Amino acid sequence: MTRVSAGILSLLAAGSLALTGCGPALAAENHVRAPIAKVKAKESGLKTAIFAGGCFWGVEAVFSHVKGVKSAVSGYHGGTQRQADYKLVSSGITDHVEAVRITYDPSQIRYDQLLRIFFSVVADPTLRNRQGPDRGAHYNAELIPTSAQQLKVARAYLAQMKRSGVWDKPIVTDIVRAQAFYPAEEYHQNFALKNPRHGYIRRWDAPKVAALKEFYPGVFRASFLKD
Template sequence: MLRASALGLAGLGAFAFAGAAGLVPPVFAGSGGDKAVAIPAATIDVAPATGDQVAVLAGGCFWGMEAVFEQVKGVKSVTSGYAGGTRATATYAQVMTDRTGHAEAIRMVYDPRVVSYATLLRIYFSVAHDPTQLNRQGPDTGPSYRSAIFPQNPGQQRVATAYIAQLGKTGAWPQPIVTKIEEGAFYRAEAEHQDFARRNPAHPYIVRWDKPKVAAFRAAFPSLAR
């Protein structure tokens, strides 16, 4: 679905890193992209678990978030949807009014033996979106594009809260992190939004905003990329 803000708009591009461990020098993330922000890995992680786990993250348009995390080893599925509001208002038309309380979000099912929750958060903060943009992301504006984490258990909440505090002390960004820890159920978005980037690689929005993020991820975290 063509978004009104999809074409020819300036804004922050994707972030990239030269390596996955420790602090690394900034590089350009692609056409129109700003220099990367170097951030450390989280100092704590969710306790080891058996069986697949679920993570729900919001960081702007779900097309790009989905496109990045589909590339991550250990992530078994990524679903685009809405989080933070009610089932009755979980439709694209209603969410776009910014009166539902929903954020565009993704729900990941991942294998914690392959990729940890804290590693997913590192990708989220370093590549998938800009955590300093309040109620917007790149060309998209409004609360539905906010930066928010929806922990699925107390362990995730503890790790997410600690990591935001840790990153805030690094001074890695010129502006403060605005990512919020929120509660709320996740609701699957309409079929046309699922796997959008993979099904529409030539879409102008995907080419301008999301392909650079995917390229940045693959360059920054080669050991984590499929």
């Protein structure tokens, strides 16, 4: 496995604070280079995709640094609108999963490239109902295609990942049919941008952004997407 340098991780994780929010402070994650997709997405015009990869703060933070991503919204996928509330969802009693809906320009970043980024620096595809320090079905890693083309590419990429040998445990990430998406409360939007010194952000999400920059400098955007 190709991993982010320990120096970057230790520097970003240093000085972490006691945490509230998505989960407790534990050791930082390792990141790997996912394979280049053999099946390329063929799309034009602005497109929307939904990714669930644990706490939505980190998913949004990473995609907000990807060139070609025009918006990234944290929210709740599935379930009902009445229960799309952070306290309820984080309690694990609803049918939602924390997710991020992104709008992207395929002329700048393709869906298959987004998948590679997602599995390289955002989500561990060998974990079910948890990511990082967070536990529960609402933190499951899921691909949520919004078109037939995305579904085709997602299926092909998961199959390719299983054959790649990059991961030493079975790939268990699900492909889930797109349902309703409910934007999360305003204080969750752009959370990493607004709270760079928050303990969870420093320990878990800053290393993900650092890994994006190290692995894929050609698509890395230094400043946060704010919209």
